Amino acid sequence: MGDWFQRIVDVDATEEDAARLGADVERWLIERGVIVAEEDDCVLSADRGHRPGPRVEEVVEPTRSEDWKRLWTCGLAVRRGRAVFDCGQGEARSVTCPRCALRIRLLDERWEPLEDVWSPFSDAVGLWYRTGAADVTCPGxxxxxxxxEWQWEDDCFALAHLGLEFWNWPRLTDAFVSEVARRLGGHRVLHMAGKL
Ligand SMILES: [Zn+2]
Structure with missing residues (x-):
């Protein structure tokens, strides 16, 4: 069985904000009992994470069993710093230009990535990762x-500086996701899920 994750990605946080906001939200989640204060090797995307706390049930959809809390990988990683957040499996189906609304298909009819279409975006992702800035010229x-600023279909792709990554947790409630967004100063957040 694979491991699955959910993320709340802050798409507005700047590189400068990310460390402070990440620390704030982490402290708040500990105080609220959603995670425990101690950190250990309980996540797959970082060295250490926080295991679920005594009040975690308040922020996830009801589940039949609590077995997930006994998995080795069941923690929260607060990822700060430049990162490409994708969903691990499959690819985004399309991307839309925020200026002219041209929608660019990224997959062919067999759901294979269209390499020529992807290539300017992949190059830009590499450049952004190295330098923090990159443009893609819109063909439209x-x-x-x-x-x-490009808009990715299904919110399955984001370049951001702050992401909360929950490993093997039941689905987070919408109320909790909104609460986190408020806690992040009303920033826009994406709630994405994926599998490794
Ligand atoms: Zn355009």
């Missing part, structure tokens, strides 16, 4: 659009 309106 010819504008150089910053990579982080």
């Amino acid at each position: 309106c010819a504008a150089g659009v910053p990579l982080r």
Whole structure:
């Protein structure tokens, strides 16, 4: 059985904000009993994470069994710093230009990635990762659009500086996701899920 994750990604946090906001939200989750204060090797995307706390049931959808809490991998990783957050399996189906609304298909009819279409985006992702800035020229309106402004279908792809990654947790409630967004100063957040 594979491991699955959910993420709440803050798409507005700047590189400068991310460390402080991440620490704030982590402290708040500990005080609220959602996670425990201690950290250990309980996540797959970072060295250490926090296991669920005594009040975790308040933030996840009801489940029949609590076995997930006994898995080795059942923690929360607060990831700060430049990161490409994707869903691990499959690829985004399309991406839309925020200036002219041109929708660009990224997969062919067999659901294989269209390499030629992807390539300017992959190059830009590499550049953004190294430098923190990259544009992709839109084939529709010819504008150089910053990579982080392109809109990815299904919210399955994001370049961001802060992400909360929950490993093998039952589905987080919408109320909790909104609460986290408020805690992040009303930033826009994406709630994405994926499997390793
Ligand atoms: Zn455009």
